[in-house]
Amino acid sequence: MVMIIICFLAPWLAMFLRGKVIQGILCILLHITVIGWIPATIWALMVTRKEA
Template sequence: MVMIIICFLAPWLAMFLRGKIFQGILCIILHLTLIGWIPATIWALIVTQREKSA
């Protein structure tokens, strides 16, 4: 539940916490734009859910 909240507030932080440094950097770049915030959030949620199920 906490990870989902982090995905919405700071998707790049969720990537860093999962050990995906390069994806986290790309996520920061997306998150800097208002339009890119939504795809970054969705991307972080997908990564988090995949890690949770594996």
């Protein structure tokens, strides 16, 4: 439940917490743009759900 909240607020942080450093950096770049926030959130949710 906490990871889902982190995915919505800071998708890049969810990637870093899962050990995906390069994906986290790419997610930060995507999250910087307002339009990119939605795909970054979806991407983070997919990564965290796949590993759970």
